[in-house]
Amino acid sequence: MARTLRSCERTGLQAGHPLGPPTPQGKVGRTLPSVISSRLLTRRELLAGAAGTTLLTGCGEERPIVPSTVSIVRAPVYDQRLYETVRRMLEEHRLEVRGRNVVLKPNLVEFEPESSINTHPLLVHAALEAFRAMGAATVRIAEGPGHRRNTLDLADAAGYFKTVPSFEDTFVDLNLDDVTRVRPARQFSSLGALYLPNTALGADLLVSMPKMKTHHWVAATLSMKNLFGVVPGGIYGWPKNVLHWAGIHECVADLHAAFPRQFAIVDGIVGMEGNGPIEGKPKPAGVLVAGRDRAAVDATCCRIMRIEPLKIEYLRMASSGGSHITERNIRQIGESLPVVATPFELIPEFRWVRMENS
Amino acid sequence: MAIGILAGQQNRDGGWPYVHGSSWTEPTAYTILALLAAGETEPAERGLRWILATERPDGGWPPQAGVDQSTWVTALVALLPAERLGARAHARAIAWLIETTGRESTLTYRFREWLLGNPRLPEQEFPGWPWIPDAAAWVGPTALAILALDKEYRRRPLPAIRERIESGRRFLLARMCREGGWNHGSVRALGYEARPYPETTGMALAALRGVRSPSTQRALAVAQRFLGECRSADALNWLRLGLLAHGQLPAGYCHPLEIAERTLPDRSLGLLVAEAEKGRHFLLA
Numbered sequence: 001m002a003r004t005l006r007s008c009e010r011t012g013l014q015a016g017h018p019l020g021p022p023t024p025q026g027k028v029g030r031t032l033p034s035v036i037s038s039r040l041l042t043r044r045e046l047l048a049g050a051a052g053t054t055l056l057t058g059c060g061e062e063r064p065i066v067p068s069t070v071s072i073v074r075a076p077v078y079d080q081r082l083y084e085t086v087r088r089m090l091e092e093h094r095l096e097v098r099g100r101n102v103v104l105k106p107n108l109v110e111f112e113p114e115s116s117i118n119t120h121p122l123l124v125h126a127a128l129e130a131f132r133a134m135g136a137a138t139v140r141i142a143e144g145p146g147h148r149r150n151t152l153d154l155a156d157a158a159g160y161f162k163t164v165p166s167f168e169d170t171f172v173d174l175n176l177d178d179v180t181r182v183r184p185a186r187q188f189s190s191l192g193a194l195y196l197p198n199t200a201l202g203a204d205l206l207v208s209m210p211k212m213k214t215h216h217w218v219a220a221t222l223s224m225k226n227l228f229g230v231v232p233g234g235i236y237g238w239p240k241n242v243l244h245w246a247g248i249h250e251c252v253a254d255l256h257a258a259f260p261r262q263f264a265i266v267d268g269i270v271g272m273e274g275n276g277p278i279e280g281k282p283k284p285a286g287v288l289v290a291g292r293d294r295a296a297v298d299a300t301c302c303r304i305m306r307i308e309p310l311k312i313e314y315l316r317m318a319s320s321g322g323s324h325i326t327e328r329n330i331r332q333i334g335e336s337l338p339v340v341a342t343p344f345e346l347i348p349e350f351r352w353v354r355m356e357n358s
Numbered sequence: 359m360a361i362g363i364l365a366g367q368q369n370r371d372g373g374w375p376y377v378h379g380s381s382w383t384e385p386t387a388y389t390i391l392a393l394l395a396a397g398e399t400e401p402a403e404r405g406l407r408w409i410l411a412t413e414r415p416d417g418g419w420p421p422q423a424g425v426d427q428s429t430w431v432t433a434l435v436a437l438l439p440a441e442r443l444g445a446r447a448h449a450r451a452i453a454w455l456i457e458t459t460g461r462e463s464t465l466t467y468r469f470r471e472w473l474l475g476n477p478r479l480p481e482q483e484f485p486g487w488p489w490i491p492d493a494a495a496w497v498g499p500t501a502l503a504i505l506a507l508d509k510e511y512r513r514r515p516l517p518a519i520r521e522r523i524e525s526g527r528r529f530l531l532a533r534m535c536r537e538g539g540w541n542h543g544s545v546r547a548l549g550y551e552a553r554p555y556p557e558t559t560g561m562a563l564a565a566l567r568g569v570r571s572p573s574t575q576r577a578l579a580v581a582q583r584f585l586g587e588c589r590s591a592d593a594l595n596w597l598r599l600g601l602l603a604h605g606q607l608p609a610g611y612c613h614p615l616e617i618a619e620r621t622l623p624d625r626s627l628g629l630l631v632a633e634a635e636k637g638r639h640f641l642l643a
Contacts, residue, residue: 234384237499238489
């Protein structure tokens with residue numbers, strides 16, 4: 001099934017047609033492993049896993065992984081209590097942001113304020129206030145939507161102008177920001193160097209603030225996939241189709257490597273299930289999930305959604321074959337997973353990623 | 359007044375930003391057209407010099423100076439009057455457009471698909487234009503390229519230009535949403551019919567000027583509906599232009615005053631559309 005999904009996303013055509021997997025450089029073998037079966041490991045994944053294992057067990061000596069801290073906090077509704085909830089949650093992570101430049105990167109997709117498609121503005125404002133209170137020199141909100149060019153109109157429709165005072169002065173449209181050509185520290189895709197917005201590159205802390213959603217191409221879209229929004233549409237267009245040709249999972253992993261100074265706060269108060277990230281249904285999960293290690297945060301979100309994170313290709317790529325995102329290598333604080341877990345409905349093509357005991 | 363604001367936002371290098379900051383090709387091209395329409399030639403000439411200085415060796419234009427890739431903005435440069443831009447640079451922009459297609463229309467891709475035994479889809483029959491080379495074609499850049507080529511065809515009626523205009527229009531008609539109108543180019547996605555956007559519906563209708571069919575009638579009905587609902591200056595500009603191209607802009611239509619012009623292209627395009635409403639066309643042929 002991965003074969004059909006990838007081709008459709010690249011060309012914007014109907015899913016389900018038998019269009020084969022175009023290879024990024026016309027090398028037929030390049031994408032074959034992921035075509036053969038979604039369940040089998042690809043050659044790249046085997047290599048990544050082997051590399052990870054080598055790193056962990058160099059010279060036959062097992063080195064323990066330092067567990068990443070991920071917090072799960074209950075937040076049943078979008079109301080004024082969020083400000084205190086977010087402040088406490090950030091305090092727990094002991095982020096040192098005094099005098100630093102913080103950029104909050106929500107997920108803005110469509111002009112549908114009543115749906116659960118966009119990151120809720122109240123949560124973003126709560127984070128903005130919290131980082132300011134922690135002494136950040138600047139806190140900006142920045143986003144570069146993938147489909148709609150009129151970003152500020154979209155933010156207006158999503159309620160940001162009403163919720164965030166002087167929003168226009170705080171906001172940077174990443175699609176139209178000045179850019180610098182960079183080569184991510186680790187590369188999984190065929191993209192090579194990529195133009196990225198200076199606002200995101202210059203941030204001392206880039207805070208990815210996605211909505212907790214299922215996704216019809218990659219199963220789940222969380223803090224790592226949210227970084228597609230930093231790729232400038234002004235250079236690459238709407239949609240940012242070069243990322244689809246170069247491989248969605250691979251590009252998510254590339255962008256993860258390009259922005260090492262990150263934090264993640266996932267809006268799971270009301271997420272989206274089913275045919276996300278646009279046509280799904282609202283799914284109240286009543287949680288915020290946060291941490292410095294985005295792969296660990298996303299893996300935790302997957303477990304809340306009852307999705308097996310090790311079956312998500314980009315998560316395996318970005319975490320040395322998955323070793324960093326096993327439950328024993330994540331230090332969970334706040335609510336326990338079993339208490340907050342709530343199965344998100346998946347489209348039939350992705351039911352195989354469901355956790356087996358769900 | 360509005361023209362004065364545009365001139366005042368010109369960067370020292372001669373180009374214009376989207377809001378503030380560095381010069382970009384898109385706001386610069388639209389602003390030059392708006393200034394020329396208003397007879398403000400001095401800032402327009404400085405803008406044209408910036409445009410000429412950013413031309414790439416392949417005859418296309420980058421979105422921003424320093425970006426080493428020619429992209430869809432070449433269509434906007436090709437919309438500038440050849441006598442102002444210079445015949446050579448203008449002809450190279452047109453040639454770049456004629457040569458550029460979405461990746462799915464390239465021989466390499468088609469040959470690969472043939473080898474894999476994948477049937478050719480109706481949506482892939484006609485080449486459109488990508489935002490950036492090596493990616494698929496989409497509605498926005500295809501509509502803009504058609505506008506530029508249509509304008510050029512009135513000046514130089516070459517068969518190669520006509521052929522790309524016609525195939526581009528077929529591309530647009532094949533990508534229309536079921537309810538009418540266009541989104542960015544995905545007619546359908548997993549399990550649902552994709553819905554049209556106001557801005558791309560307006561752009562595609564402008565590019566389909568002179569095309570009369572039941573499909574365009576459906577799209578015009580959608581555009582009329584959007585015109586009453588839409589709160590985006592960019593989208594309203596394109597809707598007005600699209601409806602105007604088909605003589606369907608409601609008589610006495612008044613642009614809502616409370617709509618915020620967020621970017622420079624919002625403002626310059628608004629001025630160009632207002633000129634078009636008076637019968638002075640700078641974007642439509």
